Amino acid sequence: MALIETKSLTYSYPGATKPSISDVSIKVEKGEFVLITGPSGCGKTTLCRTFNGLIPQFYQGELKGEITVAGLDAAKHPTYEMARHVGLVFQNPENQLFALSVEKDVAFGLENLGYPRDEMRKRVDWALNLTGISDLRDRSPHEMSGGQQQRVAIAAVLAMQPEIIVLDEPTSFLDPLSAQKIFDVIHELNKNLGLTVILVEHRLDLTAKYANHIIIMDQGKVRFDGETRRILSNEETRLIGVGIPKATLLYEMLNKDGANLGTVTPLSSDELAKMLLEVMKH
């Protein structure tokens, strides 16, 4: 069975005149790295909130259809229980951090679940280390920059070691190299530990290469859903205004002008450069 499965999921916020997501049917298998993208307001954050039950349990409103996450009915199963399976990093880190120190914030979820001190310490150190904020452990999250807060929010979720991690535009405030390092870490966990990753991002230049599966939404609906390379080589995705990686665009432009680079659409500059070198050898 898929780790996450939704069937005709439709949701309206309380008092809303139209649904924010409608008729969403998707499947995420264990160990996948899924990228969700689409224009602002298309429902990405709303969909993420259904994965751990915040919608409808916290937001109320009207949810129709089915959602199963890790074998549980996410719409009904208590959210604090869902948190064992699904870690959600919010778009806005301020909303996630409330403790007096970084260390306490990262330990918070573990404390709640009653982990022994030793285990807690180990996991907190591990998470702080992965996100590169070990030296900030005693600082107050509220005195930190947006980028640093985002690292803390990611560390807090990683420390819980959930099966599924959902990251909603998690590095928007970070400079590009720091963002890339965080994505590399998440990708490593995905490959080595089988962590299932769902990442919401606009910047496909930075992230398409990590994802085996992409979901493109528009106006509350899923418009494209499938293997990243296949979907991004479909020119219809351009009509939704998705930021296709430059390497992918360049490959298309070259092929259109008669270069014969083969049929495997590159998702990164490395892939495109290797293709070019390969063609030149012959």
Place this chain on the structure above:
Amino acid sequence: MLTVENIHYAYASGVEALKGVSLTVKDGEFVAVMGQNGAGKTTLVKHFNGLLKPSSGRVLIDDVETTKTSVAALAKTVGFVFQNPDHQLFSETVEEEIAFALKNFGYEPAVIEDRITWAVNLLGLTQYRKTSPFMLSGGERKRVALASVLSWDPKVLVLDEPTIGQDHQQKENLRQFIMQLQTQGKTIVVVTHDVEFVAECNPRVVLMREGKIIADGEGKNILTDPQMLEQSSIVLPQVAQVFTYLNLPGLPKNVIDLYEAKRLLLKMLETSQ
């Protein structure tokens, strides 16, 4: 013209955010200030409209030192859009928001009305004139802040991290918009770490690191220098990555433009076959 002469700046906390920065921006120039988180970009541009005054050194706007004039007078010349629009929005409706500064500058009601109409139209906010800015999405709030600043027609426009959280289409709109302002002769300073955005706009690039400017020049040259960028925690734009990876004799490395890249690569493929 905007002149920064060897300025230092320390916050009350003791953090020395600027450690000797000099820079000249001519009228009509388009400059991107780039660099890692905490490099001092926001601190630097806050000196342009007198929000911050240097601990030492001087900042001159059209030959007038910022310490010798009022923040209000400076604001009229240098419009500033903050990274977080919520720091500058406080009115009940979008039109009141825009009217606020105009009233402060002493414009006549009829002029104010004209300017509001012009600004909301320019930024696609006409339907929200009577809406509270806080009911709008983050991207829309950013546009309200921008409309408000543009309404008094400042000569210089400073945008702090305008692309954060914006989707592809919104970024493209912003780019078009900046181009349009440029043709009107505005001076534009954008603080950003969005390399792909900068590669597409191709402005002059000022690169900062730890309170200093470490490079200043054409985007084409700075954004294609891996060592330099790494120091500023910036990655190369994807097009430049391809050329760096290829590293072939006869093929330049300083390419950031998609169409130039296509031309060069097609030529290379032709001659190699």
